[in-house]
Amino acid sequence: MTRDLDIAVVGGGAFGTTLASLLAETGRKVVLWVREEGLARAIHRRHVNDRYLPGVRLPRGLRATSDLHGLVPRAPVVLIVVPSEYFRGVARAVGEVLEGDQVLVHATKGIEVATFRRMSEVLREETCALKVGVLSGPNLSGEIMAGKPAGAVIASRYDEVVAAVQALFNGSRLRTYGGRDVVGVEVGGAFKNIIALAAGAVDALGMGDNAKALLLTRGLGEMARFGAALGADVVTFLGLAGLGDLLATCASPLSRNHRFGERLAAGETPERIKADMTSVAEGVPTTAAVYRQAVALGLDLHIVRAVHAVLYEGWTVPDALAWLQSNPAGHDVEALRFR
Amino acid sequence: MTPEDRDRVEVEVVHRVMERLGRDPASVERALFDTLYEERRRLETDLAATPAEAAFYDRLHAEAVRAGPDRQREALREVVWAFTREVSGRFDPTVYWLATKVVPPALDLLLNTMSPIRLLGSFPGGARLDDQVHVTGEVERLKALARAGTIVMTPTHTSNLDSILVAYAIFRMGLPPFTYGAGRNLFSNKPIGFFMHHLGAYQVDRRKKADVYKDVLKTYAGCTIEAGRHNLFFPGGTRSRSGAVERRLKMGLLGMGLDAYIHNLQAGRPRPDVFVVPVTINYQLVLEAETLIEDHLKETGRSRYIIEDDEFSRPRRILDFLNKLLSLHSSVHIVVGRPLDVFGNEVDAEGRSLDPRGRPVDRTRYVLSGGRPAFDRQRDEEYTRELAAAVVASFHRDTVSKSVNLASDVVFRLLRERNPGLDLYRLLRTGGAEPSFPLTDVYARLEDTLARLRDLAAKGLLRLDETLARGDPVAILGEALAHLGSYHRRPAMVRRGDRLFHEDRNLLLYYGNRLAGHAAMGGLVRP
Numbered sequence: 001m002t003r004d005l006d007i008a009v010v011g012g013g014a015f016g017t018t019l020a021s022l023l024a025e026t027g028r029k030v031v032l033w034v035r036e037e038g039l040a041r042a043i044h045r046r047h048v049n050d051r052y053l054p055g056v057r058l059p060r061g062l063r064a065t066s067d068l069h070g071l072v073p074r075a076p077v078v079l080i081v082v083p084s085e086y087f088r089g090v091a092r093a094v095g096e097v098l099e100g101d102q103v104l105v106h107a108t109k110g111i112e113v114a115t116f117r118r119m120s121e122v123l124r125e126e127t128c129a130l131k132v133g134v135l136s137g138p139n140l141s142g143e144i145m146a147g148k149p150a151g152a153v154i155a156s157r158y159d160e161v162v163a164a165v166q167a168l169f170n171g172s173r174l175r176t177y178g179g180r181d182v183v184g185v186e187v188g189g190a191f192k193n194i195i196a197l198a199a200g201a202v203d204a205l206g207m208g209d210n211a212k213a214l215l216l217t218r219g220l221g222e223m224a225r226f227g228a229a230l231g232a233d234v235v236t237f238l239g240l241a242g243l244g245d246l247l248a249t250c251a252s253p254l255s256r257n258h259r260f261g262e263r264l265a266a267g268e269t270p271e272r273i274k275a276d277m278t279s280v281a282e283g284v285p286t287t288a289a290v291y292r293q294a295v296a297l298g299l300d301l302h303i304v305r306a307v308h309a310v311l312y313e314g315w316t317v318p319d320a321l322a323w324l325q326s327n328p329a330g331h332d333v334e335a336l337r338f339r
Numbered sequence: 340m341t342p343e344d345r346d347r348v349e350v351e352v353v354h355r356v357m358e359r360l361g362r363d364p365a366s367v368e369r370a371l372f373d374t375l376y377e378e379r380r381r382l383e384t385d386l387a388a389t390p391a392e393a394a395f396y397d398r399l400h401a402e403a404v405r406a407g408p409d410r411q412r413e414a415l416r417e418v419v420w421a422f423t424r425e426v427s428g429r430f431d432p433t434v435y436w437l438a439t440k441v442v443p444p445a446l447d448l449l450l451n452t453m454s455p456i457r458l459l460g461s462f463p464g465g466a467r468l469d470d471q472v473h474v475t476g477e478v479e480r481l482k483a484l485a486r487a488g489t490i491v492m493t494p495t496h497t498s499n500l501d502s503i504l505v506a507y508a509i510f511r512m513g514l515p516p517f518t519y520g521a522g523r524n525l526f527s528n529k530p531i532g533f534f535m536h537h538l539g540a541y542q543v544d545r546r547k548k549a550d551v552y553k554d555v556l557k558t559y560a561g562c563t564i565e566a567g568r569h570n571l572f573f574p575g576g577t578r579s580r581s582g583a584v585e586r587r588l589k590m591g592l593l594g595m596g597l598d599a600y601i602h603n604l605q606a607g608r609p610r611p612d613v614f615v616v617p618v619t620i621n622y623q624l625v626l627e628a629e630t631l632i633e634d635h636l637k638e639t640g641r642s643r644y645i646i647e648d649d650e651f652s653r654p655r656r657i658l659d660f661l662n663k664l665l666s667l668h669s670s671v672h673i674v675v676g677r678p679l680d681v682f683g684n685e686v687d688a689e690g691r692s693l694d695p696r697g698r699p700v701d702r703t704r705y706v707l708s709g710g711r712p713a714f715d716r717q718r719d720e721e722y723t724r725e726l727a728a729a730v731v732a733s734f735h736r737d738t739v740s741k742s743v744n745l746a747s748d749v750v751f752r753l754l755r756e757r758n759p760g761l762d763l764y765r766l767l768r769t770g771g772a773e774p775s776f777p778l779t780d781v782y783a784r785l786e787d788t789l790a791r792l793r794d795l796a797a798k799g800l801l802r803l804d805e806t807l808a809r810g811d812p813v814a815i816l817g818e819a820l821a822h823l824g825s826y827h828r829r830p831a832m833v834r835r836g837d838r839l840f841h842e843d844r845n846l847l848l849y850y851g852n853r854l855a856g857h858a859a860m861g862g863l864v865r866p
C-alpha cells in the first residue's frame with residue numbers, strides 16, 4: 001500500500017474536523033474519517049459538518065470517508081481525535097491495519113475511566129505503533145474555525161514524531177511546539193477539564209476575578225502534583241498543555257466543561273445536563289477517574305474532591321465551595337517542590 | 340564460526356570503532372590520551388599485567404606525545420586492535436565447534452576436578468545436578484527461533500553460578516553454544532574458566548576503564564550477532580546486590596541487537612532476524628548472598644566496587660554449596676521467557692512479531708526511513724528502551740518465588756513493624772526489641788502473603804515453585820528453615836520451641852527483597 005496522503009484524521013467531531021480543516025487549508029493531503037456514512041458524505045460533498053460544527057464552511061480540499069481500514073494505510077501519520085470513551089474501540093480498529101513505520105498521534109483530552117490508562121497507553125495496547133505522540137493545548141474549535149491563531153504542543157519520546165507533526169502544521173494557524181513529556185501533556189489535557197467544571201460554576205455564581213484566579217492557580221498546582229506523581233515533569237504544566245489549556249478552557253463560555261459547570265451552579269443535576277448535551281463533557285468521567293487515582297496515590301486534591309462531590313455524591317455547588325473555603329490554607333507552592 | 344569469520348569480525352569491529360571515533364584531530368587526541376592514561380594507571384596496580392603490555396603502552400605514549408594527527412590516529416588504531424584481539428582472541432573457533440561434543444565431559448570435569456571423591460561420596464542416592472536444574476518456559480519456541488535467526492539471551496543475574504547454569508541449560512536444550520562476555524575474575528577459577536571458555540565465553544576485563552575498550556566490547560557483541568552467533572549477556576550489568584529482580588537494565592549492550600538487525604537488513608543478509616529471549620534463574624539459596632547484601636548495604640546509592648574475592652573464588656565453597664543444594668533436593672528453576680523482537684514485541688514460534696493484541700506485525704517497517712532500513716540514533720535508543728521495558732516485565736512475570744523468599748520477607752516485615760522508627764542499619768545489626776517472634780504470628784503472616792502470591796500467580800504476574808504453589812504454611816516454613824540453616828555461615832533464622840529467632844537479618848533482607856522488590860508486590864527494594 002502506498003502512503004499517498006500526508007495525514008489521516010480519525011474522528012469527525014468538532015476538534016477532529018477543525019484539525020483536518022486546518023491541514024487541508026494549507027494544502028496538506030488529508031482525509032477525515034467519520035463513523036457515519038451520511039456525515040462523511042456531507043463533509044466530502046457539501047463541505048459542512050452540521051452535527052458538530054453547525055454553520056461553518058469547511059475547506060474544499062477536505063475529503064472524508066467512513067472506511068477506516070481503507071484510509072489508515074494511506075497515511076504516514078495517523079491522528080486520532082475521538083472522545084475517550086470510544087477511544088479504545090477506534091484504536092483497536094486502527095490497529096487492524098496500522099504498520100510499524102507509521103506515526104500515530106492523538107488529540108483526545110481524557111483518561112480511560114475503567115482502567116486509568118492514558119490515551120497513549122491505549123494506543124500502545126491496541127496497535128503495533130511505537131512511534132506515538134500526543135497533540136494538546138488551548139485549542140477551542142470555534143475560534144480556530146473563525147480564522148483566529150492558536151498554539152499547541154506535540155509531545156513524543158520520538159523526535160521523528162515531533163518533527164513530522166510540526167512539519168504538517170507548519171504554515172497553518174496552529175503554532176505547534178515540540179515536547180518530550182507525554183505523561184505531563186496527557187495529564188494536563190485531561191485534568192484541566194475538571195478545573196473547567198469548577199470555573200464554570202464560579203463564573204455562574206459571579207464570585208469575581210480574585211476567586212477565579214484562586215481556583216485556577218490552586219487547580220494548576222493540583223494538576224502538577226498529580227502529574228508529578230504519575231511521572232510527569234512539573235515544568236510541563238507551565239506550558240501550553242497545562243497553564244495554556246487551563247486558561248483558555250476556564251475563560252471561555254465556548255467550552256463544554258465550562259458550560260456544564262455553569263448549569264451545575266444553576267442547580268441542575270448532572271444527569272439532566274448530560275441528557276441534553278450533544279457532545280461529551282470530558283471533565284465528568286475524568287473527575288471520577290482522577291479522583292479514584294488520587295486517592296490510590298495518597299494525594300489530597302481539594303478541588304478534585306469538591307467537583308467529585310458535586311458530580312457523584314449529590315452535593316450542591318455552594319456546599320462544595322463552602323467546604324473548599326473551610327479547609328486550612330497551608331502553604332502556597334511548597335507541595336510543588338521536588339522531594 | 341571459522342577462523343576467516345573471526346578475522347572478518349575483528350576487522351569490522353576495528354573499522355566501526357574507528358569510524359565512531361571520527362577524524363577530528365582534537366577528539367582523536369583526546370580519545371587516545373584518555374585511553375593511554377586509563378591503561379597505564381591500570382598497569383600500576385594490576386597484578387595480572389605483563390611487561391609486554393607495559394612496554395606497548397609506554398612506546399605508544401612516547402610516540403604519541405610528539406606525533407601529528409595522522410600518526411595519533413594510527414596509534415589509537417593500534418590500541419583498538421589490541422583490545423579487539425584480546426576480546427576475540429580468547430575465543431578459539433576450533434574449541435567452539437568441539438564444545439558441542441565436549442560439553443558433558445566438561446561438566447563432569449568441572450565437578451570432578453574440584454574433589455571427585457568427596458563429590459561422588461556425598462551425593463545421597465546418586466543425585467545429580469541434572470535432576471535438580473529445571474528448565475521450563477518457552478523452550479520449544481526458543482529452539483525454533485534459534486534456527487530461524489540469531490538469539491540474544493538475557494538472563495537475570497544473581498550469582499556467578501548463573502553463567503555455568505545457563506550454559507548448561509543451553510546445552511541441555513540441544514542448542515549450540517552461545518557467545519558471552521564474562522568478567523576476568525571468573526576465569527581465575529581454573530576449572531570453571533576452562534568450562535566457560537569452552538562454551539563460548541570471551542573475557543571481559545572490568546579493570547579496563549577506557550571508553551574505547553567498552554566500545555570495543557559492545558561492538559564485538561554486535562558484530563558476532565551479525566555473524567549469526569547466538570549471544571548471551573546479563574542486561575542488569577552485574578549481579579543483583581539487593582536480592583531483588585532487576586528493574587533497570589544497561590541500554591548499551593541491549594541495543595546491539597537492534598544495531599545488528601539494521602545492519603543485517605541493509606546488507607540484505609538471508610537470516611537478518613535477532614530475537615531477544617529473557618531468562619530467569621531462580622535459586623533457593625544464593626552462593627554469594629552474604630557478600631552481595633553486604634555490598635548493597637555498604638554502597639546503597641553509591642558506585643559499587645568490583646568484588647574481587649567472594650565465595651565464587653573458593654572452589655570448596657562452591658562444592659559445599661552444590662552439595663547442600665543436592666542434599667536438600669533444592670531445585671534451580673530456569674525459566675525461558677517469551678521471545679521478543681528487538682523492539683520488545685513478542686515473537687511466535689514461526690518467527691512472526693505480534694502486537695499486544697496478538698496480531699502479526701511486519702517488524703522491518705519499524706526501521707524504515709524513506710522506504711529503506713536506516714539508523715536513527717534517537718529513535719533507536721527509544722526502541723531499546725521499549726525492549727528493556729519488555730525484558731523487565733518478562734523477568735518479573737517469570738520469577739519463581741520460593742519458600743526462602745516468602746519466609747524471609749514475612750519475618751523481615753515483622754521486624755520492621757515491631758521496631759517502628761528504628762533505623763534500618765541498627766535494626767539489621769541489633770535485631771531490635773525482640774530476638775524472636777511467636778510462630779503463630781509468623782504463620783498468620785505467611786498465610787496472608789501466600790494467599791496474595793497465589794492470587795498474583797493465578798493472574799500470571801509471577802510464578803511459584805511446587806512448595807509455594809501447593810504446600811501448607813508448616814511445610815513452607817520447614818523447607819525455608821532447612822535451607823537457611825544449612826549453607827550460610829550462620830542460620831538466618833532458627834526455630835526453638837514455639838518461637839522463631841532471627842539471627843542473620845542481612846540474609847533475611849536479601850532473600851525477602853526477591854519478593855518485596857517484585858513489581859506485582861509493590862516493587863519497593865529495601866532499604
